[in-house]
Amino acid sequence: MGRYWRIFREFFRACFVEELEYRSEFLSNLLSSFFGIGIAILTVKIFFYQTDQLGGWTYADVLVLLGVFNTLRGLIDFALRPNMPRLLEHIRKGTLDYILTKPVDSMFYVSFRHLMFWRLIDVLLGLGVIGYGLVQQHYMPSLLDVAMFVISIGSSFVLIYALWMMLMTTSFWVIRIDDLSFIFDSFFETARFPSGMYRGWLRIILTYVLPAAVITNMPALSLLGRWNVVTTAVSVGIAGFFLWLSHRFWRFALRSYTSASS
Amino acid sequence: MIAVKHLHKSFRVHVRQARWIDAVRHLWRRQYRTVEAVKDISFTIETGEIVGFLGPNGAGKTTTMKMLAGLLYPTSGEITVGGFVPFEQKPEFKKMMSLVMGQKSQLIWDIPPMETFLVNKAIYDIDDRTFRRTLEELVELLELQPLLTKPTRSLSLGQRMRCELAAALLHRPAILFLDEPTIGLDVHTQEKVRRFIAEYNREYQTTILLTSHYMGDVTALCDRVMIINHGMLIYDGELSVLTETLAPYKRLEIHFPIVPSVPWDDYGEVVAMEDGKVTLRVPRDKVAEVSAHVLQHFHVHDLTIQDPPMEEVITRAFQEGLHGS
Numbered sequence: 001m002g003r004y005w006r007i008f009r010e011f012f013r014a015c016f017v018e019e020l021e022y023r024s025e026f027l028s029n030l031l032s033s034f035f036g037i038g039i040a041i042l043t044v045k046i047f048f049y050q051t052d053q054l055g056g057w058t059y060a061d062v063l064v065l066l067g068v069f070n071t072l073r074g075l076i077d078f079a080l081r082p083n084m085p086r087l088l089e090h091i092r093k094g095t096l097d098y099i100l101t102k103p104v105d106s107m108f109y110v111s112f113r114h115l116m117f118w119r120l121i122d123v124l125l126g127l128g129v130i131g132y133g134l135v136q137q138h139y140m141p142s143l144l145d146v147a148m149f150v151i152s153i154g155s156s157f158v159l160i161y162a163l164w165m166m167l168m169t170t171s172f173w174v175i176r177i178d179d180l181s182f183i184f185d186s187f188f189e190t191a192r193f194p195s196g197m198y199r200g201w202l203r204i205i206l207t208y209v210l211p212a213a214v215i216t217n218m219p220a221l222s223l224l225g226r227w228n229v230v231t232t233a234v235s236v237g238i239a240g241f242f243l244w245l246s247h248r249f250w251r252f253a254l255r256s257y258t259s260a261s262s
Numbered sequence: 263m264i265a266v267k268h269l270h271k272s273f274r275v276h277v278r279q280a281r282w283i284d285a286v287r288h289l290w291r292r293q294y295r296t297v298e299a300v301k302d303i304s305f306t307i308e309t310g311e312i313v314g315f316l317g318p319n320g321a322g323k324t325t326t327m328k329m330l331a332g333l334l335y336p337t338s339g340e341i342t343v344g345g346f347v348p349f350e351q352k353p354e355f356k357k358m359m360s361l362v363m364g365q366k367s368q369l370i371w372d373i374p375p376m377e378t379f380l381v382n383k384a385i386y387d388i389d390d391r392t393f394r395r396t397l398e399e400l401v402e403l404l405e406l407q408p409l410l411t412k413p414t415r416s417l418s419l420g421q422r423m424r425c426e427l428a429a430a431l432l433h434r435p436a437i438l439f440l441d442e443p444t445i446g447l448d449v450h451t452q453e454k455v456r457r458f459i460a461e462y463n464r465e466y467q468t469t470i471l472l473t474s475h476y477m478g479d480v481t482a483l484c485d486r487v488m489i490i491n492h493g494m495l496i497y498d499g500e501l502s503v504l505t506e507t508l509a510p511y512k513r514l515e516i517h518f519p520i521v522p523s524v525p526w527d528d529y530g531e532v533v534a535m536e537d538g539k540v541t542l543r544v545p546r547d548k549v550a551e552v553s554a555h556v557l558q559h560f561h562v563h564d565l566t567i568q569d570p571p572m573e574e575v576i577t578r579a580f581q582e583g584l585h586g587s
Contacts, residue, residue: 003387010384014370014377021372021413098368100333101361102385103353255335258273259328 007104008112015115026118033121037129040066040192055196062194063133065220067126068153069192072216074122075157076188080164082114085181087168094259107250111165130223141223148222152232155239156215160188162242165250172253191216263437263469264307264330269339271300271325299325301493303339309436310467312459314474314484314501316576322493323473324441330471331361331439344437357386360435362426364445369414375425376410379432386433393432400428403458420451427458440472444479456482477573491580508578509570512549514542516556517563529556538563543570 044066048059057065087110090096099109134141141149164184190198190206195213198206206213218235221227277293300322307313315323328334329341332348332355341348346355369378383393401407404424409417417425423443430438440459444452460483463470474480480487480501487504489497497504514530517539526532529552530544544552553565 007384010381014373014381017373017377018370093366095366097328097333097361097363097366100351101331101356101359103356103387104385106351257334259333 004104004108007108011113012115012117016117019117029118030121033125037066037070037122037125040070041129055194055198057194057196058137060133060137060139061220061224063136064130064223065133065194065216066192067128067130067133068220068223069126069216070129071123071126072153072156072160072191072219073188074119074124074126076160077119077122078116079112080161081119081181082116083111084164084168084184086110086114088171091171091257096257097259100254100257106254107165107247111161134223137224139224141225145223145225145227148227148232149219152222152227152235153219155232155236156219158239158243159211159235160184160215162239162246165246166242169246169249169253172256187212188215263309263311263344264305264471265340265342266306266326266330267304267340269300269303269326269329269341270298270337271322271329271334272296272298272337299493300329303490303493303495305488305495305498307469307471309469310463311486312463312470312472312484314472314480314487315490316474316480316487317490318580321490323490326490327361327439327441327471327473331359332356333361357433358435359437359439360430360433361439362430362441362443364423364442367414367422367426368429369422369425371415373413374409374411375406375414375417375429378414378425378429382429382432388433396432396434397428400431403461404428420447420454423447423451423455424458427455431462434466435468437469438471440470440474442474443472444474444476452476452478459483477571477576489576489579497579504579505569505575506546509575510546511543511570512546513568513570514544514549514553514556515564515566515568516540516542517565519561519563522560 041063044059044062047054048062052058054062090099090110096106096110099106099113102109164181167184187210189212190210191212193213195203195207195217198213203213214235218227218231222232274294274296277295303322303326315327317323325334329336330343330348332343332351335349344355344358346352346358348355369375370381379397382388388396401410404427406424406428409421409425414422414425427443443459444455447455456479459470459472462468463483470483472479472483485501486499487497487501488495489504511531513533519538521535521538521540526535526540526542530542530548533541533543535541542552549567553567556562557565
């Protein structure tokens with residue numbers, strides 16, 4: 001584990017140097033992140049001009065939820081988004097070859113080799129909004145609340161990773177030109193709102209089939225002190241199971257790798 | 263070090279016609295065809311050997327090499343490399359081997375090669391002291407000093423290949439797979455790369471398997487060659503034996519002040535007749551006799567005896583087919 005952490009830090013360092021090489025538009029990214037979260041808060045505010053509750057959530061609750069959504073999205077954009085579409089490229093052009101000769105788990109390598117470190121701004125902004133929401137709510141989370149929050153947002157991240165990874169792994173058989181990330185995006189977008197907002201079959205789907213809503217709702221509720229040990233444990237279990245499954249699937253898919261010939 | 267038994271690899275490729283109507287039909291009905299890239303190949307390679315892998319494009323060289331490196335899953339057959347089954351992809355196996363491909367790069371494009379070296383240091387878990395020592399040595403052997411801090415994208419092909427070699431050797435692999443390492447390089451750089459490979463092999467007893475299109479690589483580096491064509495191993499043995507059996511001729515180049523007008527066909531097959539120079543193809547067992555005769559009877563400036571060019575030998579091997587050695 002310690003070794004993987006060292007490798008991850010090395011990836012981070014190399015990406016940092018790479019970004020500096022182009023002096024990436026740090027400022028414009030910062031601005032667009034601020035602007036994005038500003039608009040999101042405004043939208044929530046507009047909803048609450050009409051009502052004081054949204055699916056059982058108050059304004060401050062929804063702010064916390066929005067913060068969680070932003071944090072999670074920041075993490076995804078930092079570590080997953082730069083890598084997942086690349087997998088296709090690796091398979092199509094055969095650059096997976098070098099990755100497979102390295103003595104590290106190849107799934108780990110393809111998942112975390114490229115990092116967009118400035119996306120961590122979104123994580124910070126998200127945490128800021130969470131803080132702001134908590135102040136509005138006049139709720140001071142206990143250490144246990146925070147621990148539950150960390151556990152549930154962690155398992156949300158792992159679950160998203162595993163699902164996305166499995167989706168991308170199918171490219172070993174179906175080598176497409178475009179990537180499948182947009183499927184993931186539209187699915188994740190539903191996680192912006194309280195699941196209680198959705199009605200009928202949509203709610204059932206978003207809770208049990210594609211648990212996008214649950215992915216952000218649980219961490220937010222944990223932080224607000226409304227956690228539940230059983231559901232948290234279940235979510236950790238599910239995330240662990242899917243992570244294992246995605247790894248098995250990856251290993252299986254490697255057998256079908258044909259390595260674009262040179 | 264390397265043992266391969268009855269190795270097969272087949273790919274399923276879909277058949278696609280050029281007409282657009284076929285392309286549309288192709289959307290819902292795909293036709294597949296099985297291509298056997300490697301058919302029943304067996305061989306062993308000892309520690310410290312440099313073996314050349316020859317064959318035309320699409321013969322199955324690279325596919326075989328990729329199976330040996332654990333990248334491709336063999337359809338059937340057995341492979342052990344350094345005591346490991348490659349496709350199991352054990353970290354211990356990967357730490358003892360390395361792959362360099364002339365057509366694909368492992369260097370990070372936008373930043374200097376040193377950064378790639380550092381990433382590899384972490385990946386291969388090399389401690390600081392060993393890393394520094396190995397790097398120093400490679401930098402000297404490959405003359406990398408001025409290149410280390412330049413962005414990879416600004417390096418020439420030759421410079422990049424030297425850096426690729428360094429990146430691949432940092433962890434001191436016992437087995438090195440080189441897939442066309444000199445492709446596209448100029449003659450001078452090719453020579454440099456060859457000299458490095460030969461030196462490195464001598465120094466560390468690294469087992470090297472090399473594929474190349476350039477006969478120069480093979481004649482300079484390998485004592486043993488394997489020729490593969492249509493997925494089958496058609497020759498495995500010493501390079502010199504190959505030359506003797508396939509090309510039982512030598513080239514005789516004779517320089518004269520004025521070419522005497524005699525029936526040269528009596529001496530051997532005339533390859534070329536120029537101003538002041540005659541090139542003959544003479545059977546090996548008659549070379550001594552013919553050259554002695556020429557030297558005795560004519561006024562000769564210079565006389566050289568050469569092996570026929572490798573290209574000629576190999577082409578012949580493909581045309582005539584060979585079995586065993």
